[in-house]
Amino acid sequence: YKGKLNGKVVLITGASAGIGSATAKAFAAAGAKVACVARREDKLKSVVDEIKSAGNEAIAVVGDVTKRGGPKEIVSQTESQLGPVDILVNNAGITRVSCIKDEDEDVDLWWRVQELNVRAPVAMCRAVLPGMLERKSGVVMSVSSSVATMTLPCMSAYAASKASISKFHEGLIAELEGTGVHSFAVHPGTVETEIGGTPDAINQKSMEHPALQQFLSWILSPDLKRQNVQLPADTMVALAAEERCKALQG
Numbered sequence: 001y002k003g004k005l006n007g008k009v010v011l012i013t014g015a016s017a018g019i020g021s022a023t024a025k026a027f028a029a030a031g032a033k034v035a036c037v038a039r040r041e042d043k044l045k046s047v048v049d050e051i052k053s054a055g056n057e058a059i060a061v062v063g064d065v066t067k068r069g070g071p072k073e074i075v076s077q078t079e080s081q082l083g084p085v086d087i088l089v090n091n092a093g094i095t096r097v098s099c100i101k102d103e104d105e106d107v108d109l110w111w112r113v114q115e116l117n118v119r120a121p122v123a124m125c126r127a128v129l130p131g132m133l134e135r136k137s138g139v140v141m142s143v144s145s146s147v148a149t150m151t152l153p154c155m156s157a158y159a160a161s162k163a164s165i166s167k168f169h170e171g172l173i174a175e176l177e178g179t180g181v182h183s184f185a186v187h188p189g190t191v192e193t194e195i196g197g198t199p200d201a202i203n204q205k206s207m208e209h210p211a212l213q214q215f216l217s218w219i220l221s222p223d224l225k226r227q228n229v230q231l232p233a234d235t236m237v238a239l240a241a242e243e244r245c246k247a248l249q250g
């Protein structure tokens, strides 16, 4: 993809780790100016340094996409340094074990997953769309998951959030028809990243939950594995980049 996105401004959320950092590097290598967004400044800095040392352009934008006003602030910081956003990649996301039938289940945990995986990407889209519609060009996409169409015990918070964001994009595609602005979601299978083991307190609790073992044995069963297309991060990034290039060119 070298040179295919020369000068395009790409904003990627959750770019301090995992799929987001791989996507940021792939876009930068394709010639884009990349705004890397996440909360951990040190991690973001090392991703940005790596991109710059390869001779490409990137900035770190430290921010929390779930904060009220966060998305607008993130877009405005990006645009003041790099210019109008051409491509938005909503990638930041979390997964949590959550068994709603358990008496002590914290419903707020269920909603925190929706806050990051659904509300934040929708708010990010709202923050970039007015400019894109005025310029009659741009791409807004979200990293959903193959889980969006699966039935997962004790993972309904995550699965529902991914089904929701995929459905959101289906609607947006129809809304944006003829405007010059494109929208889509990608649905990767399992990619080994920090997502299953981020060392924060809530996730620590999730990892200790007895339902996790039940979930793991279920997800690893041969029947389910067949449905769960395994895509390594590079392939996912390449597929997404190809989609974006096509959308931008035509």
Ligand code: NDP
Pocket: 013, 014, 015, 016, 017, 018, 019, 020, 037, 038, 039, 040, 041, 043, 063, 064, 065, 066, 091, 092, 093, 094, 095, 116, 143, 144, 145, 146, 187, 188, 189, 190, 191, 192, 193, 194, 195, 196, 198
């Ligand atoms: P990681 O846990 O490795 O990375 C998540 C990223 O999101 C980090 O950069 C984190 O940075 C950032 N993030 C978390 N909360 C916030 C927040 N409030 N504001 C801004 N950034 C935030 O996850 P993955 O790379 O595995 O996942 C990326 C996306 O891909 C997610 O949407 C996930 O659901 C999806 N996905 C992942 C799959 C997998 O198997 N890994 C499979 C299918 C889809 P920081 O903590 O610094 O803020």
